[in-house]
Amino acid sequence: MDNFDLNKVVEKIMDRIQKEFKEMDTLNVMVLGKTGVGKSTLINNMFNERMADTGIGKPVTKEIKKITKPDFPLAIYDTPGIELGGEKDLASLLDGIKAEVSKGVKSGDIEQAIHCIWYCISTPSHRFEEAEIKFLKELFDRTVEGEVPVIIVLTKSYSKVDAEKMMSEIEKENLPIAKIVPVLAEDYDIDEEYVAKAYGLDVLSEVMNNAVPEAVKKTFVAVQKAxxxxxxxxxxxxxxxxxxxxxxxxxxxxxxxxxxxxxxxxxxxxxxxxxxxxxxxxxxxxxxxxxxxxxxxxxxxxxxxxxxxxxxxxxxxxxxxxxxxxxxxxxxxxxxxxxxxxxxxxxxxxxxxxxxxxxxxxxxxxxxxxxxxxxxxxxxxxxxxxx
Ligand SMILES: Nc1nc2c(ncn2[C@@H]2O[C@H](COP(=O)(O)OP(=O)(O)O)[C@@H](O)[C@H]2O)c(=O)[nH]1
Ligand SMILES: [Mg+2]
Structure with a gap:
């Protein structure tokens, strides 16, 4: 007797999975930070797909690139080359961010909104620079205006002592940050003998899960791997x-x-x-x-x-x-x-x-x-x- 068709059941499951993914609202994450701080490394280690290596990048502005992958409900707004040096660059980047954020707010569509911003600072740089403080103040005061949670990610934090120092320096500025999270996205070879083990991505994930709107939590849990x-x-x-x-x-x-x-x-x-x-x-x-x-x-x-x-x-x-x-x-x-x-x-x-x-x-x-x-x-x- 063979009235159970395994193949048919399996087909049904596969259809349902595709449907589940299609029905998920796309999560939009913007990643800011200077060149070389470790944005791409962070992005690739946080999500199920290696977005920063293999995703399709579409320029949004001169500084901002939107990365997506087919059938994957995540969009990363990467800023591959920002320097925060001159006033002009800074203003144009902030304008670009503001335009994206407002577009989402005006549309009233959850899939158009920027759900979270990661601002990355590299811990080994040992400095929370004037230009960065200025940038962040502008970001909060005139750009996102409480519409988007901003998480500061302290990248390459193989020294937890240095990460602590950096954290208290940032806290002094009293910025309306959702959270400061030190991470080491990949193991780091300190010398031939010592390897600092990657850590902190699970914490960042937990913080993200609390920060993003309810409607995209399901998506976030699915696309993250940390x-x-x-x-x-x-x-x-x-x-x-x-x-x-x-x-x-x-x-x-x-x-x-x-x-x-x-x-x-x-x-x-x-x-x-x-x-x-x-x-x-x-x-x-x-x-x-x-x-x-x-x-x-x-x-x-x-x-x-x-x-x-x-x-x-x-x-x-x-x-x-x-x-x-x-x-x-x-x-x-x-x-x-x-x-x-x-x-x-x-x-x-x-x-x-x-x-x-x-x-x-x-x-x-x-x-x-x-x-x-x-x-x-x-x-x-x-x-x-x-x-
Ligand atoms: N071992 C280790 N290397 C890192 C980490 N984060 C960044 N890097 C290295 O730092 C360099 C710049 O990183 P990248 O992600 O390209 O920076 P981006 O310009 O901000 O995207 C690369 O050589 C990375 O391998 C980390 O967590 N661990
Ligand atoms: Mg990069």
Whole structure:
């Protein structure tokens, strides 16, 4: 019997993922700072795509370049060559920024707005220069006027002592800055023996998440790669919401049966989690994930014997009669599937697992083990509650 078409389900998931990304509002980040302070390095290490190397740059003004990537809901306004030397350059840069900010405000369209500005200062320069102070004052007083949060990023902060000094120097000016964040975007070789480890991008990410408007937080969590906790939090919320719907409607994949069904709720759950993590997952990967978790008709890895051994882990499975299952079973299976998938995405994020490893025999085995573990955890919790 083969009435479960894995390919069709996978197609549906892929469509949903594309839709999730298309529906996300584009996040617009402006990055200011003198040439060589480390803007490009910062941008490339913060986001899932290497925007500063490979994005398409379109000149907005003489100083400002807008970088985008196809099908990626992020726009970076980079200022590759500012020097802040002469009055004239300064005025023209500020005019350019003001024009972009006002355009967004006037349009009333969230996708046109500049959502955040990073002003980068390099810590090893040891100086918060007059010209910079002047520039920042103008930026706040006459250019962004409270419309856009400005975060000061202290780049190349391999010396935390120097970063502290720089920070207190900036604080003296009492500028309406959202936050000052010291970072080292990439490991730094101090000499042959000492390497300063990269740090601070997770903090910058957290600060960003608080600073940007509510409407683009979802986008930010998806496009950033510096803070795993932000992604996990959002992914768990997707699972919890799906489990509630699943419990309410009794909608659940029926596991280990001839007709393992993945209902629309679970399809959008998997798509939603994928969007939160924001890296490309291919069709073959989903086939592998589905066949090693909920199982499919005639699935090679999940033979009947294994299936009958597994089924006892499903809470309330006794009530599976003719495809009707209890609310608790529906939600347990949904949670187990969702949480397993989050763990897989986490491993990919941490570099412990490659997406391509998932469709191997070993990958499938490990996913199955994870799924069973999730079901067991749920069963133990249920027991505690009923005791
Ligand atoms: N090791 C290390 N090098 C950095 C870091 N940030 C910037 N750099 C280096 O500083 C130089 C200028 O950086 P870049 O990102 O091109 O500056 P931009 O002109 O502001 O875009 C490059 O050689 C970078 O490799 C960092 O966090 N760690
Ligand atoms: Mg650059």
């Amino acid at each position: 803070n795993l906790e932000l992604k996990k939090k959002r992914a768990h919320a997707v699972v919890a919401a799906t489990a509630l719907t699943a419990a309410a409607t009794g909608a659940a994949p029926i596991p280990f049966s001839d007709a393992a069904l993945l209902v629309p709720e679970q399809i959008s759950m998997l798509a939603g989690i994928t969007a939160v993590f924001g890296f490309p997952v291919e069709k073959g990967t989903f086939s592998a994930i589905l066949s090693s978790t909920i199982g499919t008709a005639g699935a090679t890895v999940l033979g009947r014997t294994i299936a009958s051994n597994l089924i006892k882990f499903v809470p309330g499975v006794g009530s599976v009669v003719g495809g009707i299952i209890s609310a608790s079973t529906a939600s347990a299976l949904t949670i187990a599937l969702g949480e397993t998938y989050i763990k897989i995405m986490e491993k990919v994020y941490e570099g412990e697992l490659k997406v391509s490893d998932l469709s191997t025999k070993k990958g499938k085995k490990s996913m199955k083990a994870m799924f069973v573990k999730e079901l067991k955890v749920k069963r133990e919790k249920d027991k505690e509650v009923s005791e």
